[in-house]
Amino acid sequence: MPSNLPIGIFDSGVGGLTVYRALHERLPNEHFVYLGDTARVPYGTKSLSTVERYGIENAKFLEAHGIKLLVVACNTASALALPAIRKAVSVTVVGVIEPGARAAVEVAAGKKIGVIATEATVQSAAYTSAISKINSDIEVTERACPLFVPLAEEGWAETEVARAVAEQYLIDLRKRDVGALVLGCTHYPILRNLISEVMGTDVPLIDSGEAAAREVQSLLESRQLLSPEREVELRERQLCDDLDHFYVTDAAERFAKVAERFLGMSPSILEAVEVWGHDELRTY
Amino acid sequence: MPSNLPIGIFDSGVGGLTVYRALHERLPNEHFVYLGDTARVPYGTKSLSTVERYGIENAKFLEAHGIKLLVVACNTASALALPAIRKAVSVTVVGVIEPGARAAVEVAAGKKIGVIATEATVQSAAYTSAISKINSDIEVTERACPLFVPLAEEGWAETEVARAVAEQYLIDLRKRDVGALVLGCTHYPILRNLISEVMGTDVPLIDSGEAAAREVQSLLESRQLLSPEREVELRERQLCDDLDHFYVTDAAERFAKVAERFLGMSPSILEAVEVWGHDELRTY
Numbered sequence: 001m002p003s004n005l006p007i008g009i010f011d012s013g014v015g016g017l018t019v020y021r022a023l024h025e026r027l028p029n030e031h032f033v034y035l036g037d038t039a040r041v042p043y044g045t046k047s048l049s050t051v052e053r054y055g056i057e058n059a060k061f062l063e064a065h066g067i068k069l070l071v072v073a074c075n076t077a078s079a080l081a082l083p084a085i086r087k088a089v090s091v092t093v094v095g096v097i098e099p100g101a102r103a104a105v106e107v108a109a110g111k112k113i114g115v116i117a118t119e120a121t122v123q124s125a126a127y128t129s130a131i132s133k134i135n136s137d138i139e140v141t142e143r144a145c146p147l148f149v150p151l152a153e154e155g156w157a158e159t160e161v162a163r164a165v166a167e168q169y170l171i172d173l174r175k176r177d178v179g180a181l182v183l184g185c186t187h188y189p190i191l192r193n194l195i196s197e198v199m200g201t202d203v204p205l206i207d208s209g210e211a212a213a214r215e216v217q218s219l220l221e222s223r224q225l226l227s228p229e230r231e232v233e234l235r236e237r238q239l240c241d242d243l244d245h246f247y248v249t250d251a252a253e254r255f256a257k258v259a260e261r262f263l264g265m266s267p268s269i270l271e272a273v274e275v276w277g278h279d280e281l282r283t284y
Numbered sequence: 285m286p287s288n289l290p291i292g293i294f295d296s297g298v299g300g301l302t303v304y305r306a307l308h309e310r311l312p313n314e315h316f317v318y319l320g321d322t323a324r325v326p327y328g329t330k331s332l333s334t335v336e337r338y339g340i341e342n343a344k345f346l347e348a349h350g351i352k353l354l355v356v357a358c359n360t361a362s363a364l365a366l367p368a369i370r371k372a373v374s375v376t377v378v379g380v381i382e383p384g385a386r387a388a389v390e391v392a393a394g395k396k397i398g399v400i401a402t403e404a405t406v407q408s409a410a411y412t413s414a415i416s417k418i419n420s421d422i423e424v425t426e427r428a429c430p431l432f433v434p435l436a437e438e439g440w441a442e443t444e445v446a447r448a449v450a451e452q453y454l455i456d457l458r459k460r461d462v463g464a465l466v467l468g469c470t471h472y473p474i475l476r477n478l479i480s481e482v483m484g485t486d487v488p489l490i491d492s493g494e495a496a497a498r499e500v501q502s503l504l505e506s507r508q509l510l511s512p513e514r515e516v517e518l519r520e521r522q523l524c525d526d527l528d529h530f531y532v533t534d535a536a537e538r539f540a541k542v543a544e545r546f547l548g549m550s551p552s553i554l555e556a557v558e559v560w561g562h563d564e565l566r567t568y
Binding site: 007038039040041046047050119146147150151153154156159160161164165168199250251254 | 322323324325329330331334403430431433435437438440443444445448449452497534535538
């Protein structure tokens, strides 16, 4: 496998840009191809079989594009569909749940762990299960925070409204005296400051996207697949520059607008595509 | 066309239950077949062509079921896809925009009109255009309120958080001294009391679903298609009883839970189906 291939990232929509940013910061010589499934977003209220189907279609689209590794940025897809996706493609697949769980266990040092995520991720108990595989003595409390997503997309992270929502959602977790809180949805890092203020700044927040980026780095290192520096020697890499290619399945304009809000800029190269191929549809 | 056929209703998800309730109250002798496209909800952040495609698939599914009239309960689908849906099916199609616009013009009596809706409905300016077709002198202000949907689904309608969100969204509309405010999304009637308190109880709220129910009644009357009373003479009709059939495209359990929140009960007959047929998919 050539080391100069891009890393593929898919998400249910725009939230995965926080994972893209974490990967870009950690691996500035890599380039990326990002797919946001904006025609079918959100995944967080959908069922296992539907999320599996969407995840497989997205993964196949990116694999066909030629990638050296696939990051499933979406927590819901990571929680529900990782085994199905791994079966469907031959490229190595990294999700965000296991890296996030490992980072939380390290940081919490034996104390309780809190997880905030979408309804579907919480219902799957994927974080609880991943944490207890590492240390079955750790008590885990999961809480769905569905309003955090539209708050982040509205650009309301710093408002009193967002604070009131956060206090409502986090009140029980705050009482439980957790040793770490996992931000188990790609949108939540946008609300990081607020969540930290409400939980208390002494509670470490675990960004699963950052944890996944560390895992990607170590995987690429061990397989000698890190992009050679000469690939980009002539240019200073920037977030969203034209070495990174962004695809959405719908409403590119809205994606660009929210990207601006999340990253301070929008992609140079952004294209609307359809990922649901005839191949998949025969099974309907 | 036999008058004892059901009335078809589709919505992007669970919100259309407020339209179902309005229809049921106004037409207690009718029975209904409801489709919630929960696999692809929400429509409010999606593009014209995608909403058209979804709307056509839903309409064809219900037409194949045998209905005497189709109500597009979803404001976004009504705003974006009504012409495409009318072309695709032969049954009469009633949307919620025009009835809502007419009711608003009547009630506002020449004063300004406010409209709150999803991002896609606001961007389409469908209400403004429908209102100005009736009276081009009326000034219309539209405002997207995306957080209202998850607030309603969380069951947070009566909370301080919801009040803070409503004040943020409605502050400009309140200043404009509107003579009527259109609730241009099926979820918003769930927040009716709150919206009324924030706007001032002297501002009439127009429920587009109720307005559409009036239009359905008058259409059925004029075509002599009202269900004969004998159809249901042996039973007292109840909301969600087993004469009404509910379909969802995903996550039936979540639908039932939110239905309980919206209607105080959940459907007796609720079935998960797929509405995307091979027919449509050939065009990909």
